[in-house]
Amino acid sequence: MARPVSHAAVVAAIVRKDLREFGRDRLWLILTIVGLALFIGVFWLLPGSVDETIRVGVTPPDLADTLIGFSAEETRGGTGDAASQEAQPTQGLEVVRFDSAAKLRAVVSGEADGPDVAVGLAFPADFAGAIERGAPVTVTVYVASGVPPEVRQAMESAVREIAYFAAGAAEGADPADVVPVRQETVVLGPDRAGEQVPLRERMRPLLAFFVLMMESLALAGLIAVEIQRRTVTALLVTPASLTDVLTAKSLLGTSLAFSEAVLMLALTRSFGAGWSVLLAAALLGAVIVTGTALVSGAAGRDFMGTLFLSMVLLVPLAIPAVTVLFPGSTAVWVKALPTYGVMEVFVRVTSYGESWAELWGPLALAALWCAAVFGAGLLVLRRKVRTL
Amino acid sequence: MSAARIFTVFRKDLKLGPRSPIFLYAVILPVLMTFVVQVAFTSLFEPAPRLGIVDRGDSELTAAAEGLDGIQVSRLDDDAGLRRLVEANDLDAGLVLPPGFDDDLRAGRQPELRFYIGGESLASNRVILSVTTLDLVRAVEGAAAPVDVVVEDFGGGTLPLSSRLVPLIVMYALVMAGVFLTAFAVVDEREKRTLDALIVTPVRLGEVLLAKGSLGFVVAVVMAFVTLVLNDALGGSPAGLLVTVVVAAAMSTALGLVFATAARNVQMLFALIKGTGFLIVGPVIFYLFPDWPQWIARIFPTYWFIDPLYRVALQGDTLADVWWELAIALGLTLAALVAVVALARRMQARLAVE
Numbered sequence: 001m002a003r004p005v006s007h008a009a010v011v012a013a014i015v016r017k018d019l020r021e022f023g024r025d026r027l028w029l030i031l032t033i034v035g036l037a038l039f040i041g042v043f044w045l046l047p048g049s050v051d052e053t054i055r056v057g058v059t060p061p062d063l064a065d066t067l068i069g070f071s072a073e074e075t076r077g078g079t080g081d082a083a084s085q086e087a088q089p090t091q092g093l094e095v096v097r098f099d100s101a102a103k104l105r106a107v108v109s110g111e112a113d114g115p116d117v118a119v120g121l122a123f124p125a126d127f128a129g130a131i132e133r134g135a136p137v138t139v140t141v142y143v144a145s146g147v148p149p150e151v152r153q154a155m156e157s158a159v160r161e162i163a164y165f166a167a168g169a170a171e172g173a174d175p176a177d178v179v180p181v182r183q184e185t186v187v188l189g190p191d192r193a194g195e196q197v198p199l200r201e202r203m204r205p206l207l208a209f210f211v212l213m214m215e216s217l218a219l220a221g222l223i224a225v226e227i228q229r230r231t232v233t234a235l236l237v238t239p240a241s242l243t244d245v246l247t248a249k250s251l252l253g254t255s256l257a258f259s260e261a262v263l264m265l266a267l268t269r270s271f272g273a274g275w276s277v278l279l280a281a282a283l284l285g286a287v288i289v290t291g292t293a294l295v296s297g298a299a300g301r302d303f304m305g306t307l308f309l310s311m312v313l314l315v316p317l318a319i320p321a322v323t324v325l326f327p328g329s330t331a332v333w334v335k336a337l338p339t340y341g342v343m344e345v346f347v348r349v350t351s352y353g354e355s356w357a358e359l360w361g362p363l364a365l366a367a368l369w370c371a372a373v374f375g376a377g378l379l380v381l382r383r384k385v386r387t388l
Numbered sequence: 389m390s391a392a393r394i395f396t397v398f399r400k401d402l403k404l405g406p407r408s409p410i411f412l413y414a415v416i417l418p419v420l421m422t423f424v425v426q427v428a429f430t431s432l433f434e435p436a437p438r439l440g441i442v443d444r445g446d447s448e449l450t451a452a453a454e455g456l457d458g459i460q461v462s463r464l465d466d467d468a469g470l471r472r473l474v475e476a477n478d479l480d481a482g483l484v485l486p487p488g489f490d491d492d493l494r495a496g497r498q499p500e501l502r503f504y505i506g507g508e509s510l511a512s513n514r515v516i517l518s519v520t521t522l523d524l525v526r527a528v529e530g531a532a533a534p535v536d537v538v539v540e541d542f543g544g545g546t547l548p549l550s551s552r553l554v555p556l557i558v559m560y561a562l563v564m565a566g567v568f569l570t571a572f573a574v575v576d577e578r579e580k581r582t583l584d585a586l587i588v589t590p591v592r593l594g595e596v597l598l599a600k601g602s603l604g605f606v607v608a609v610v611m612a613f614v615t616l617v618l619n620d621a622l623g624g625s626p627a628g629l630l631v632t633v634v635v636a637a638a639m640s641t642a643l644g645l646v647f648a649t650a651a652r653n654v655q656m657l658f659a660l661i662k663g664t665g666f667l668i669v670g671p672v673i674f675y676l677f678p679d680w681p682q683w684i685a686r687i688f689p690t691y692w693f694i695d696p697l698y699r700v701a702l703q704g705d706t707l708a709d710v711w712w713e714l715a716i717a718l719g720l721t722l723a724a725l726v727a728v729v730a731l732a733r734r735m736q737a738r739l740a741v742e
Contacts, residue, residue, distance in 0.1 A: 139535055161522055181498055183503055192507055304408070327508065
């Protein structure tokens with residue numbers, strides 16, 4: 001006499017079987033472990049701060065203050081390592097004083113060790129006096145290897161501007177009259193100078209997506225093998241129904257993707273005050289990639305075919321995570337992609353500390369997409385199994 | 389060996405090849421990588437300051453700004469649009485030039501200059517844009533600067549990151565077509581047993597390998613050239629570039645044939661390529677980090693074709709400058725082909741008993 005078996009027991013049995021198969025598939029197992037370690041490693045290797053300073057060496061030392069005047073705010077601190085070289089960081093400029101032009105030249109050219117300066121400005125010793133007398137004055141700008149043209153250009157401009165101010169001062173002119181325009185400067189939006197989001201933080205959504213993507217590929221591979229070998233039809237002559245099989249595949253895919261994403265987020269110290277929102281977003285992301293795995297697994301004819309189809313489906317889903325890396329507003333078509341809501345939540349929780357109240361919009365959008373993609377996946381796989 | 393039989397197999401692969409995902413990878417991915425590397429990575433690691441200008445009076449300043457190196461300048465129609473773009477961080481800064489700006493400037497009337505700075509712009513970009521703008525204003529004013537500026541540049545031969553990434557993209561094109569496409573074409577036929585069917589016809593195994601290799605070679609040459617064109621890296625020596633690309637494609641294809649004859653199935657092929665992948669792509673990393681000891685790159689076999697390619701395509705070298713490196717690459721290609729012959733004999737013996 002056959003004992004009735006509950007659906008939960010059947011689903012659990014299929015999940016156990018799939019987990020065993022996943023464990024035996026060395027390719028995906030190794031890729032999962034190595035990939036996870038790699039993504040976490042990459043995260044910690046990326047710069048944790050934004051370098052928004054141009055380091056400039058100046059000689060003679062007393063002209064450093066004039067250069068610092070170009071910055072909106074002036075803060076003092078930090079030291080250079082060579083004798084009498086005091087580094088002075090301001091907004092956008094860090095000025096290092098050098099005793100002699102020879103030493104400055106040697107440091108910028110890399111011939112001598114010294115403070116890390118990209119550009120050196122060597123003014124003549126009697127710069128102000130020569131300007132006052134109207135004598136010809138030449139300033140040398142030393143430019144190190146790899147300095148972008150706009151920095152070189154700006155430093156040349158800065159030297160000329162210092163000379164204009166020195167000439168104005170010598171004539172006793174009001175500094176406001178030395179500038180040929182009435183300049184009105186307005187900062188638009190929250191001023192993040194000195195508090196920029198570092199590349200490490202901006203990469204977090206993309207790395208989380210890579211983890212989700214890897215599990216999607218593994219699940220697609222598992223499903224494709226079942227379809228190709230038709231073992232799924234063998235399953236259906238047992239007490240397992242098609243719904244049980246689909247539930248088991250969905251549960252396995254979602255839980256694998258979700259648990260790895262959570263592990264990755266935990267090991268990159270992403271969980272702060274907004275941990276619950278982050279978990280919700282990770283779960284929605286896991287369900288979306290599981291939905292794509294159901295489609296590619298059902299449609300793939302062989303290993304390469306499944307891999308190709310998975311990539312075709314997953315690459316567009318990675319676009320919202322990639323756009324986070326770049327400054328500027330997000331294009332409307334990117335906002336229409338299924339993973340946009342999930343990535344938006346990742347960014348706004350980890351970089352700006354936002355909470356449920358501010359993030360319900362992107363979460364609702366992600367939930368809608370989640371239902372659509374997952375529903376499509378179930379439909380495609382169900383139809384495929386029925387045709388076997 | 390029969391050229392007619394080789395051509396028949398080649399033609400069949402050329403006809404059926406585009407249906408294979410690997411063929412599509414080999415054609416699409418180098419183009420995609422060019423886009424990603426040139427657009428994404430260069431703006432990620434070397435972001436150029438972005439300046440928007442609303443010019444209500446056709447000022448000379450706008451044209452001068454557009455001619456600046458390293459600064460992206462866009463013209464806008466209205467103040468509100470400029471403010472919106474600066475606030476959304478689509479621009480680092482914005483400039484509004486009123487009508488008659490140039491005339492007022494030259495007459496010493498100190499015209500108004502509205503300068504918007506984006507809150508999310510980098511502090512360094514703010515300094516660059518504000519100082520450069522002031523210098524442009526001085527240039528339009530026409531006043532002689534009270535100082536001469538002499539620039540001593542120690543830049544030497546360091547190329548920008550976007551150029552140093554070109555070897556990576558070209559290597560990718562060569563590996564996908566020369567190595568992967570060639571190897572997969574053979575292993576896939578072996579796995580699906582169609583190779584068994586082929587070699588019971590008058591076609592010999594050597595002819596099949598040569599036909600598969602020829603297809604990989606042709607696609608590798610084409611994709612390497614496409615990648616170089618897309619990256620604007622054609623150098624000044626067309627003959628040198630052609631020879632270098634041909635040698636690079638030949639060596640990639642020879643490596644592909646080694647993998648093709650060594651792997652028994654697709655999984656094994658993946659494992660072999662992944663396991664030895666660092667030996668193939670290793671040298672391109674050294675172009676990204678010019679401060680590393682460059683001699684280490686010479687340990688990798690693929691260095692001997694990628695370095696001549698880099699020098700001819702990007703540094704203006706000619707065939708005369710790189711011939712001895714290409715000779716080493718050809719020597720390595722011959723060594724790989726000797727290995728292919730030995731592995732093909734073993735493969736034929738296995739096919740006979742499988």
